Amino acid sequence: MSLRDLVQEQAVARMSSAERLDAVRAMRLYFQRPEEPxxxxSETEDGALVPVFTSWERLALFAGACDWASTTAEDLAELLPEGVRALVDPLGPEPGPFLLDADVLRTADTEQGR
Known part of the structure; x- marks a missing residue:
């Protein structure tokens, strides 16, 4: 683990759950742009998933040279069709990939009065 990773891990550990949720919402994510809007x-055993990445370099490692777009996680949650989740950094290093569920973000917004 690098010093940068250690400092970041400690900073996240000190955040409240609301601060962590806000950080996730603001995260910039990159995805392969299809020909049609x-x-x-991808249909998987666990349901419909869209692979998204925390950098365009990670997208390139996954998809190669491709058309791409980016948005914040908050906007992505609004744009994803109901029942579709985003798989963040499917090939990413530790701590590994994680699911971004738009329904969970919407529920958190309701609970926080947003």
């Missing part, structure tokens, strides 16, 4: 959705 929308997302490239």
């Amino acid at each position: 929308g997302f490239l959705v």
Whole structure:
């Protein structure tokens, strides 16, 4: 683990759950842009997923040279069709990939009075 990773881990550990949620919402995510407006959705055993990445370099490692777009996680949650989740950094290093569920973000907004 690098010093940068250690400092970041400690900073996140000191955040309140609301601060962590705000940080996730503001995160910039990159995804492969299809020919038609929308997302490239993969049907899996666990449901419909859209692969998204925390950098365009990670997107390139996954998809190669491709058309791409980016948005914040908050906007992505609004744009994803109901029942579709985003898989963040499917090939990412530790701590590994995680699911971004738009329904969870919407529920958190309701609970926080947003």
